[in-house]
Amino acid sequence: MEKYRTVLNLVLKQHATLGYSFLALATAGGEQLFSVVVFSCPCNSWNFAYSMVFLLIPALVLFLLGYFVSSRTWKLCTGCCINQVKHCSKTIICRGIKIFLQITVGALVAPVTWISVALLNGTFYECGMCGYHSEYLLQTLCYNKSSDCQSNLFKLPCGHSTLPLPIQEDIRLTIRAQSQVLGWSLIAAIVVFTLASTCILRCYSPVSFLQLQFWKMYKVKENELFEQKSAEHAKELAERNLKSFFNSEGPQDIRTPNRAAWEEISLLYSFSRTEEYYSTIHKYAERKADNTRTSTSTIHVDVPAVLDFVDGNKNSVDSHV
Numbered sequence: 321m322e323k324y325r326t327v328l329n330l331v332l333k334q335h336a337t338l339g340y341s342f343l344a345l346a347t348a349g350g351e352q353l354f355s356v357v358v359f360s361c362p363c364n365s366w367n368f369a370y371s372m373v374f375l376l377i378p379a380l381v382l383f384l385l386g387y388f389v390s391s392r393t394w395k396l397c398t399g400c401c402i403n404q405v406k407h408c409s410k411t412i413i414c415r416g417i418k419i420f421l422q423i424t425v426g427a428l429v430a431p432v433t434w435i436s437v438a439l440l441n442g443t444f445y446e447c448g449m450c451g452y453h454s455e456y457l458l459q460t461l462c463y464n465k466s467s468d469c470q471s472n473l474f475k476l477p478c479g480h481s482t483l484p485l486p487i488q489e490d491i492r493l494t495i496r497a498q499s500q501v502l503g504w505s506l507i508a509a510i511v512v513f514t515l516a517s518t519c520i521l522r523c524y525s526p527v528s529f530l531q532l533q534f535w536k537m538y539k540v541k542e543n544e545l546f547e548q549k550s551a552e553h554a555k556e557l558a559e560r561n562l563k564s565f566f567n568s569e570g571p572q573d574i575r576t577p578n579r580a581a582w583e584e585i586s587l588l589y590s591f592s593r594t595e596e597y598y599s600t601i602h603k604y605a606e607r608k609a610d611n612t613r614t615s616t617s618t619i620h621v622d623v624p625a626v627l628d629f630v631d632g633n634k635n636s637v638d639s640h641v
Contacts, residue, residue, distance in 0.1 A: 347382065347433040359443060363478035367451020375444045379431035386427025392631045393423055395588055419588065422628050432510060439503030442496040447477045449495050461491050525626040526593065532626065538598050539630060546601070589630040599630055 359374055361367060387393050396419055438444050449457065451474045462469035465487050473491070475481040481488055525532060557574055564571040585600045597603035 347430045347437070359447075361443075361447035361450075361477040363447075363450075363475050363480060365451065365474070367474050367477070368448045368453075371444045371448030371451070375435065375438050375448070379434045382430035382434055383427050386430060387423060390423050390426060392419060392588075392628075395586065395631055396420070396423075398586070415588075419631075432506070436503050436506050436510075439499050439506065442499040445499035445502075446492065446495045449498070450474050450476045461494060465491075521624075521626045524624060526591070526624050527627075535598055535627070536629060542599055542601060589627070591624060591627060 362370055396416060449461075458470045458473065461473065466483065469483060469487065469491075472481040472483050476483070476488060476491060479488075483491075522529075527535065553576070557576060560572050560574055563569075581604065585604050587600055589600055595603075597606065
């Protein structure tokens with residue numbers, strides 16, 4: 321039993337890394353499935369366009385889905401058209417742009433993985449480059465080869481080319497090498513950027529390493545308990561209302577947070593060096609204990625990037641730093 325508890329603690333501690341890893345593996349698996357089952361190079365003038373569609377459109381869809389599944393996207397957008405607190409001002413716009421960029425970085429994980437794996441595989445790139453009309457590329461691939469090399473190049477991915485087999489294999493190897501070099505270069509650039517940005521964010525962290533670890537643990541537990549308590553309260557309220565309806569009697573008194581309270585805890589987290597609140601719910605509870613209303617004007621207070629996870633939920637990619 322102790323071994324299972326150790327494994328569970330490890331999973332909870334590394335849930336962000338595991339989440340990113342699972343997302344990357346799922347994306348890579350999807351790319352392999354597309355390249356084997358769905359993709360079929362036309363081997364004509366459509367080569368380049370067809371390949372770019374398979375390379376970029378799924379990446380675009382994954383990118384947009386990254387916005388859709390991000391809880392911070394909806395925290396930022398929900399009610400912004402009618403909520404006076406979220407109406408445009410210079411400070412709020414700057415904060416919104418910063419949050420949007422942070423959401424964008426999280427949304428790039430899946431599409432970049434798709435493009436990287438596709439380039440390492442080389443299937444899309446081979447089809448596309450064999451139909452790409454570039455004088456430099458054609459001269460590079462057909463250098464010191466037969467005169468009909470360029471006219472037969474677009475047929476190469478389908479095996480319909482009349483070029484000798486050694487020449488076909490040489491061109492394929494060259495194109496695959498180019499594709500894999502681009503793929504590994506993209507991966508290396510991402511790793512360097514991620515490492516550098518993480519170091520910079522941690523360098524400017526206003527809280528210590530151990531407090532940051534505690535903060536993340538607190539947010540995980542708060543999210544879990546919030547879902548649990550919400551389900552329990554919703555069930556209790558639904559049972560009360562149904563009982564009142566079917567028994568034709570007055571409903572029992574059940575206290576539910578009002579709209580203003582929901583609005584306060586739904587605001588984006590705002591950091592303060594003088595008041596230590598681990599979340600908007602924590603701030604609401606402390607202010608409630610002091611009989612003071614949470615100031616909604618704090619929505620525009622800047623938040624260190626290392627604390628971006630506070631606005632996420634346990635299931636969203638963007639909630640981890």
